[in-house]
Amino acid sequence: MSSKPAKGTPTLVDIAKLAGVSRATASRVINGVPTVDKAMAAAVRKAVKSTGYTPNPAARSLVNGKAGSIALVISGSDGSAEQVFGDPFFGRVTGGVVKYLGTVGIHPSLVLADSDQARTDAVNFVRRGNADGALLVSTHADDPLPGLFVAEGIPAVLFARPARPVPISFVDLAHGRGAAMAAERLVERGCQRVVTIAGPADLPAAQDRLTGFRQAMAQYGKPYVPVAEGNFTLASGEAAMATLLAEQPDLDGVFAANDLMASGALRVLRDRGRSVPDDVAVIGFDDSEPAHAARPRLTTIAQPIEEMAAEMSRILLDLIADPSAPPISKIFDPYLVTRDSA
Amino acid sequence: MSSKPAKGTPTLVDIAKLAGVSRATASRVINGVPTVDKAMAAAVRKAVKSTGYTPNPAARSLVNGKAGSIALVISGSDGSAEQVFGDPFFGRVTGGVVKYLGTVGIHPSLVLADSDQARTDAVNFVRRGNADGALLVSTHADDPLPGLFVAEGIPAVLFARPARPVPISFVDLAHGRGAAMAAERLVERGCQRVVTIAGPADLPAAQDRLTGFRQAMAQYGKPYVPVAEGNFTLASGEAAMATLLAEQPDLDGVFAANDLMASGALRVLRDRGRSVPDDVAVIGFDDSEPAHAARPRLTTIAQPIEEMAAEMSRILLDLIADPSAPPISKIFDPYLVTRDSA
DNA sequence: TTGAAAGCGCTAACAC
DNA sequence: GTGTTAGCGCTTTCAA
Numbered sequence: 001m002s003s004k005p006a007k008g009t010p011t012l013v014d015i016a017k018l019a020g021v022s023r024a025t026a027s028r029v030i031n032g033v034p035t036v037d038k039a040m041a042a043a044v045r046k047a048v049k050s051t052g053y054t055p056n057p058a059a060r061s062l063v064n065g066k067a068g069s070i071a072l073v074i075s076g077s078d079g080s081a082e083q084v085f086g087d088p089f090f091g092r093v094t095g096g097v098v099k100y101l102g103t104v105g106i107h108p109s110l111v112l113a114d115s116d117q118a119r120t121d122a123v124n125f126v127r128r129g130n131a132d133g134a135l136l137v138s139t140h141a142d143d144p145l146p147g148l149f150v151a152e153g154i155p156a157v158l159f160a161r162p163a164r165p166v167p168i169s170f171v172d173l174a175h176g177r178g179a180a181m182a183a184e185r186l187v188e189r190g191c192q193r194v195v196t197i198a199g200p201a202d203l204p205a206a207q208d209r210l211t212g213f214r215q216a217m218a219q220y221g222k223p224y225v226p227v228a229e230g231n232f233t234l235a236s237g238e239a240a241m242a243t244l245l246a247e248q249p250d251l252d253g254v255f256a257a258n259d260l261m262a263s264g265a266l267r268v269l270r271d272r273g274r275s276v277p278d279d280v281a282v283i284g285f286d287d288s289e290p291a292h293a294a295r296p297r298l299t300t301i302a303q304p305i306e307e308m309a310a311e312m313s314r315i316l317l318d319l320i321a322d323p324s325a326p327p328i329s330k331i332f333d334p335y336l337v338t339r340d341s342a
Numbered sequence: 343m344s345s346k347p348a349k350g351t352p353t354l355v356d357i358a359k360l361a362g363v364s365r366a367t368a369s370r371v372i373n374g375v376p377t378v379d380k381a382m383a384a385a386v387r388k389a390v391k392s393t394g395y396t397p398n399p400a401a402r403s404l405v406n407g408k409a410g411s412i413a414l415v416i417s418g419s420d421g422s423a424e425q426v427f428g429d430p431f432f433g434r435v436t437g438g439v440v441k442y443l444g445t446v447g448i449h450p451s452l453v454l455a456d457s458d459q460a461r462t463d464a465v466n467f468v469r470r471g472n473a474d475g476a477l478l479v480s481t482h483a484d485d486p487l488p489g490l491f492v493a494e495g496i497p498a499v500l501f502a503r504p505a506r507p508v509p510i511s512f513v514d515l516a517h518g519r520g521a522a523m524a525a526e527r528l529v530e531r532g533c534q535r536v537v538t539i540a541g542p543a544d545l546p547a548a549q550d551r552l553t554g555f556r557q558a559m560a561q562y563g564k565p566y567v568p569v570a571e572g573n574f575t576l577a578s579g580e581a582a583m584a585t586l587l588a589e590q591p592d593l594d595g596v597f598a599a600n601d602l603m604a605s606g607a608l609r610v611l612r613d614r615g616r617s618v619p620d621d622v623a624v625i626g627f628d629d630s631e632p633a634h635a636a637r638p639r640l641t642t643i644a645q646p647i648e649e650m651a652a653e654m655s656r657i658l659l660d661l662i663a664d665p666s667a668p669p670i671s672k673i674f675d676p677y678l679v680t681r682d683s684a
Numbered sequence: 685t686t687g688a689a690a691g692c693g694c695t696a697a698c699a700c
Numbered sequence: 701g702t703g704t705t706a707g708c709g710c711t712t713t714c715a716a
Contacts, residue, residue: 009470011693022703027695035701054470058403059693062708067400069472072452074440085437086430086631094436095427098416098454107451107467110414112440125449128351128396130411234635260635267637289428290635293576293602295609353709364687369711377685401709404692 010051018051019043030055061129070316071131072097072108073122075138075145078115084139088289089305093137093159096309104317108135113145123148132320135159135312141204155319157312161329163204169319169327171312175205176212178301178334182255182283183216185299185342189281191253195226197240197265199257206232209257209285226251230261234290237264245272252280253342259284259291259300266294266341281342296340303334352393360393361385372397403471412658413473414439414450415464417480417487420457426481430631431647435479435501438651446659450477455487465490474662477501477654483546497661499654503671505546511661511669513654517547518554520643520676524597524625525558527641527684531623533595537568539582539607541599548574551599551627568593572603576632579606587614594622595684601626601633601642608636608683623684638682645676 016026021040028036029044047053061067072094076084084090094110101108109131113122122145126134133155136146141163149156150168158170186194196213199206210227217225228243230236237256241264244251254269256262262284266276274280276296284291287302311330319325358368363382370378371386389395403409414436418426426432436452443450451473455464464487468476475497478488483505491498492510500512528536538555541548552569559567570585572578579598583606586593596611598604604626608618616622618638626633629644653672661667 012695013693023694024696024703024705025701028702031695037701040702054466056404056693057470057472058400058409059708060695061400062398062404062693062710063695065708069451071449085433085440087433088428088430091427091429091433094452095454098427098452102454102460102463105463107413107453107472109411109449110436110440110452111449112437112444118444121444121447124396128399130399130449263635289631293605293632293635354711355709365710366687366689366712367685370686373711379685382686398709401692402711404694404709405711407692 010053011056012053014051015044015047015053018047065129067126067129067132069106069131070101070108070313070320071111071122071126071134073111073113073134073136073145075113075119075122075136075140075143077140084112084114089286090137092305093309096306097135097313099306100310100313119145119148123152123154126154127152133157133316135316141202153323155316155323157316157319159308159312161204163202167327169315169329171308171315171330171332173205173303173308174331174333175208176215178285178303179209179212179255180216181334181336182285182301183213183220185283185336185338186253186255186281187217187220187222189253189277189342191281193248193251194222194253194255195228195244195248195251197237197244197254197256197261198227198229199261200231201229206257213255230257230264232258232260234260234264237261238268239264241265241268245269254280254282256282256284259286259288259294259298262298262300262341263290263294266296266298277340277342283342287337291337291339294341299339299342300337301334302337304332308332352395353398354395356393357386357389357395360389407471409468409471409474411448411473412443412450412655412662413453413464413468413476415453415455415476415478415487417455417461417464417478417482417485419482426454426456431628432479434647435651438648439477439655441648442652442655461487461490465494465496468496469494475499475658477658483544495665497658497665499658499661501650501654503546505544509669511657511671513650513657513672513674515547515645515650516673516675517550518557520627520645521551521554521597522558523676523678524627524643525555525562527625527678527680528595528597528623529559529562529564531595531619531684533623535590535593536564536595536597537570537586537590537593539579539586539596539598539603540569540571541603542573543571548599555597572599572606574600574602576602576606579603580610581606583607583610596622596624598624598626601628601630601636601640604640604642604683605632605636608638608640619682619684625684629679633679633681636683641681641684642679643676644679646674650674 012023016023026044029041111122113119137159146162146166146168161172198210226248228240230240254265284298284300287300291298291300354365358365368386371383453464455461479501488504488508488510503514540552568590570582572582626640626642629642633640633642
């Protein structure tokens with residue numbers, strides 16, 4: 001059948017020979033160049049199918065200077081690898097990215113940047129051509145990594161706005177709007193004495209949620225909202241709730257900046273004999289696992305994480321296609337998920 | 343200073359020229375070949391440092407036929423992308439892999455195989471040279487993917503033993519031993535009427551846990567252990583606990599095959615006015631987030647997931663270095679984490 | 685020990 | 701429209 005004994009995986013010359021055309025033509029067909037004779041194109045495609053040929057990505061990259069891949073950089077504080085990945089939030093972001101990129105045939109390289117060394121390595125990894133651009137997901141808003149990528153002129157997109165202004169594209173959530181939705185819900189239920197459990201003050205997202213909530217409450221004629229700060233953990237939510245209860249024993253509405261703290265609040269409310277949502281209405285934020293696990297199930301503000309992750313990927317792809325394009329941002333609206341707690 | 347205007351990123355010839363040696367020698371130094379004149383080697387290293395040179399991975403791959411990368415394949419049932427990544431278990435495996443591989447300078451490509459199409463794509467991805475081997479993490483034990491990789495002769499290692507025997511390397515947990523530890527703990531506490539909430543019968547891990555628990559209890563003189571099957575969810579844990587309570591109202595010890603079901607059990611026990619651990623001792627499995635969030639905090643059996651993930655990576659690297667090596671497996675011991683519920 | 689030279693598989697001018 | 705040819709940047713015989 002064939003003129004020569006096939007050795008190893010087939011290459012373009014094998015295809016060309018088999019189809020009776022030149023390497024150039026075979027290459028054209030494979031890359032979808034339209035100006036090719038029908039018959040020849042068909043012959044090439046047949047050869048490809050029969051041999052199971054797939055182009056060698058290294059050879060391709062070498063000639064056209066593109067890696068055909070992108071890096072998904074998870075940037076955490078020093079040495080906090082496992083914690084980062086154990087957080088479903090990052091898992092969902094990763095899932096959204098992988099899912100979307102999979103549809104265009106690209107599989108991201110996961111790189112962990114949790115030390116200065118790792119950060120430079122990450123930059124070099126893409127700088128040297130292992131990836132055409134980077135998706136950055138940080139645990140901390142004041143991450144130095146975005147700056148590094150920008151400085152190298154590497155196409156990059158952030159998940160969540162950076163704490164300090166950096167000329168870089170990003171996607172983010174309208175945290176303030178989400179908080180306002182919570183306020184609206186509480187007010188609609190008729191809550192008169194509403195309090196809030198805020199997140200860490202140094203986190204832009206936590207700030208936005210607090211500010212958004214206060215502003216919305218002010219619009220509803222409640223300019224003063226008692227607040228206790230937590231750090232997004234269950235225990236801090238419990239502590240904050242206890243503090244708030246001491247300050248305002250007759251409170252009837254709680255907005256917590258995340259679900260875990262809301263779960264903590266639910267617990268102390270229950271221990272104090274307050275019925276939720278009858279005595280006190282509680283709303284969380286994120287629609288994460290704890291929201292489902294809580295009893296009563298938590299009414300919460302959800303973020304379209306996967307959608308945001310997909311958009312982030314799309315933006316990066318565009319940026320890679322046209323590196324001179326200016327940074328852009330896209331802000332997504334959260335939505336209220338009504339369950340039993342409010 | 344330099345003889346020619348530097349255009350773009352430096353290449354090996356730039357280094358060679360700068361160091362006054364041939365490309366071959368420069369390459370040798372960079373690749374750590376020992377038989378190079380001290381002075382020349384020093385000159386090359388200096389040139390590398392001054393230019394910030396890094397080898398082009400595509401060119402390297404092209405010549406030596408190795409990708410210098412590996413694929414981390416998450417294989418789920420059809421279309422269940424997000425769910426998979428939202429599960430901290432997979433997050434921890436991923437974290438362990440990324441962390442370990444990072445130490446040897448390699449960043450895995452994440453590929454999601456959640457459809458037949460995606461599975462073939464995944465195989466092709468590495469077959470065509472994007473990766474030298476694959477790490478496989480499946481949600482279902484009867485995953486067809488391991489077989490596909492084996493059939494292609496691609497180096498691959500599994501996290502958890504496959505349901506049907508396949509000649510492939512894997513790491514796994516001694517699930518039965520973990521269950522036995524739970525049994526021992528319960529018996530030591532003096533529990534007399536112990537029951538268990540099992541996982542899905544078609545999952546090898548769940549089977550092992552149930553079998554291990556029964557065998558251990560039998561050794562302690564308790565050949566009969568009432569069992570109710572759940573599906574690893576909170577709700578199924580609640581249902582199972584209710585069933586068991588109906589069957590054995592005076593039970594005083596519960597072993598649940600995972601923490602989420604144990605949390606469910608804790609809840610109904612509490613609702614029925616049983617005090618944990620005084621009236622009833624409860625032990626979970628996995629030491630996952632719910633174990634911390636539960637009240638009382640859950641005593642549970644922990645798996646060294648990150649360690650297992652690192653070992654899986656190590657095994658793959660060895661396999662890539664010597665593809666003719668036979669499949670090997672490594673089984674890790676779980677350990678008891680004592681908290682408040684038992 | 686070192687250098688010259690031959691590719692690895694592919695794409696993209698550039699002629700035909 | 702199609703084929704020829706020149707590399708992309710690197711490693712690696714093979715001589716010297």
